[in-house]
Amino acid sequence: MSKNIREYAELDDVDRALLAALVADARIANNRLAARAKVAPSTALLRVRQLIDRGVVRGFHADLDPERVGRPVQAIVAIRLRAHDRRHIDTFTATVSRLPEVIQSFHVAGDDDYLLHVAVPSASALRDWILDKVTTNPAVAHSRTSLVFGHEPGHPGPL
Template sequence: MASDRSGTRVDSASAPNIVRPALDDVDRTLLRALAADARMPNNALAQRAGVAPSTCLGRVRALRERGVIRGYHADVDPAALGRPIQAMISVRLQSHARGHIPDFMARIAELPEVLNVFFLGGADDFYVHIAATSTENLRDFVVINLSGNADVALTETNLIFDHIRAGLGHPAH
């Protein structure tokens, strides 16, 4: 499950069990355009996809109802909010703490520094993406909220120097 500050929650555990109708070329065009600019007016979106505005509106509504479009949010620079230091922290839980995964995720996601929580398969259980006010704030976050938690076996903190949004966020060329 991933969480973000916009309130979007992605239940990765159940997502593979969801059967969704296949996306066609129009759906993919709409999704690419919205991923690049979620504020694109419907008439411009319809023109980009080559459909009537009423068709476009219906398609986007159906994509939201099917859970393909999970939400809309502003991509705000954490530094503008006084949190210029970003880090990705890998977290491994104690083996006895596996039953606490949902509680751990919910508790961590509520902390003000946390931007995203990713539940993983592999050696680490989570990546926690945070934005801190200072190196001291980063240290305190790790020491108090992670290392100080009896369920946590190991953490590794990696500073983020820069971030480039990739994937669907870029229009097709």
């Protein structure tokens, strides 16, 4: 059994209740979080800290509306690398993670190597970004861009 599966099996009903409440509202007050999980506030605080220490909770994030922060044009950019060695992969991963236009980056299997969710101010800014940051990258062999017409954030599924 892999480590991730073993760790998932170690989540009990209290952990799952805490996680479900945090997914619904990461800013929930600890006393409300405890009430939802049916535990004492001190227990909720300790258990959340343990979930963070175990890497189950990776962080708490603000969910920004790209349009309201001046980046209304979103796209998914599929990237195929020239080579599939560790150096190219690590270099590309480090490069794209620092680009402010990239909302999310996925290293995937299949025809493409990466899927990048990007947000920019305009269609011309998207074109310039593709030309300046993607096609000129020496690790990139091919890219394909799809405009995003709508995006509904998901959730991790049943806990």
